[in-house]
Amino acid sequence: MAFKHIYFNEDICDGCGKCVEVCMCDAFERNPQKGKAPILKYPDECWFCGCCITHCPHKDEGAIHIITPFPMRGSFKR
């Protein structure tokens, strides 16, 4: 299933590569351009643990965010 769910805020991410380093599924690749946000190369190999965000030094500024793919959205009563 084609989808993309992890987004970088290019203004905040400094391409430090921490998420590339920690991702258990090795879903990211470093950007060949130094200082640029990583590339989400294998989105469909994500476990959705959120460690890319948890370990991000700029998480509080919103360097990375996940938009949960539609079929994974929870079912709950509004």
Add this chain to the structure above:
Amino acid sequence: MSESNVNAVESDVLIIGGGLAGCMAAIKAAEGQGLKVTLVDKSNTVASGCAASGIDHVWSYIPPIHEKMGYSMDDMAEDHRQGTAFGFFRKDLFYLAAGSMYDRMLDLERFGIKFRYDDSPIPGRFRIVEQFHSVPTSFNFDGAPLKPTLTKQARKRGVTIINRVQMTDLLTRSGQVCGAVGVGTRNAEIYFFKAKAIVLSSGRSNRLSRNLTGFDFNTRMPSPMTGDGTSMAIRAGLPVVNIEFLSNILGLGPCGNYNPNYGDPRNTVQPAARIIDGQGNVIVPRTQFYDWDNLGKKKWTADMRRQWLEDRKAWRGGRAGLVQRAAAGEGPFYLDFSEATDAEIEYIEWSIKNEGKGAQFLRYFKGEEQADLRKNRQEYVGSWPREISGTAAKGLWVDKDLETDIQNLFAAGDEVGGLPWQASTGAFTQGWHAGEMAAKRAEKQKAFAAVDDEKVKICKNMCAEILGSRRGFHWREVETGIQNLMDFYCGNIRSEGLLKRGLERLQDAKTAPLKAENPHELGRCLDVKSIVDNAELVLRSSLERKESRPIPFGFRRADYPEQDDKNWKVFLAIQKAGDGPFKHTKLPTDG
């Protein structure tokens, strides 16, 4: 053979798999006199294994609390045997886990993990909740930073950590382990490890079935874990038990598509969660916190166990029971927090944040959806994927000191079979013990054993073939094929005819040529090889176990619908000697 891309690594102690068990083993082994300890992980130890993004509970015998209750470790063993392991129980493994976890908690506390809270009414200022036994035995704690913390401690003790290497084979000589082979998943280089002692702690196998969301890596437990240790152990001739118990938690999951691992009202979401139906009827009631103010006034009695066993029987069928109720037209069902107090909601959110994918789930639920635990009841939807897990006591058969039938090869955590729901307690305590034992062996052995590098050559050739292949299958094609096959032939209901046919069809997957365009894909091809091996063991052992055992293992044979304790309350071991046939052995439980 060209040595250009073979990395030779010599270690006194080699640890395969850097989850909780592997990190604990490395930390303990590194206390040995001048020992070189190497820890290999297929991901990165700061965020790998079942505790990658945290855990919120760990069970233990807690002397300062349980002694006041008049509750002994023997009482706890009996609770675990009857109400949690349902007889599939090894006493020696239980006493190691229950009896040393309190000390490990103190170690973890020294490393910086928080276990004490000023607002707690419990002696020691712990947070302790009921989970697997008739009295509260689980520390509820800030487990989210476990992996970075343990990684730091291992490095501090001089452990060499090699990340992104997937192990493929153990090397043995005259019944003793002497090394292992692995492949770098970022560089496709071969790693040739020589070691005096090895701890195997690679964990579970989690990608054996399709996932209903369409995201096959959205498994309950981490998707990179593909049973590589089991695969290596079987090829080394070791027995693996209970692998037929492919799942123990058939049922539905709350807000299931995100697959947060907080389960049911007796788990992370206690005390204020309950299960209700569409009309608001309570199906599984909420729990209450233990009456800590009266600790020590009322002593534990066997009557408390009897009551607990009855309650447990009712809710053990609770989640699986939802499937049956849904089939009878009674759905939908919800996890409901509507009667929780503010303090309870705060407590539950803290717990969820520390457990598994909970932190990310809360970011989604509260952030993306602007939802609220109390206002928005979560539906139980979707079936949970099948997985080979330590909770069902799958694993290697080891002696009381965790040594396998291969000398100097130890196992720890989910790699060990024999104690259902040992979970993180098993990982912490067995990791530590296996690390200590492996270090002792390594200290005794002066020189490295001579190692035959035949398997290194085989591994190198295999990788070259996969990377050079033009006509092979992409790993995901073969993996999906195996998952479809397992779901059809080895699903909720199994039978001799279907299992045999499943084995026949698995041969196609075993011989399917794989291709990879880069080291990452090569790693996934190696995952698939482990998955094939694990699938074969599940099919074979399912065929051998001629009974059904729905509680707690969800094992159902259409042709043997009755539970048969007389013949089958046994650990069923499967093993293979060299190229010979597989053989099964029934090993006794202490149940």
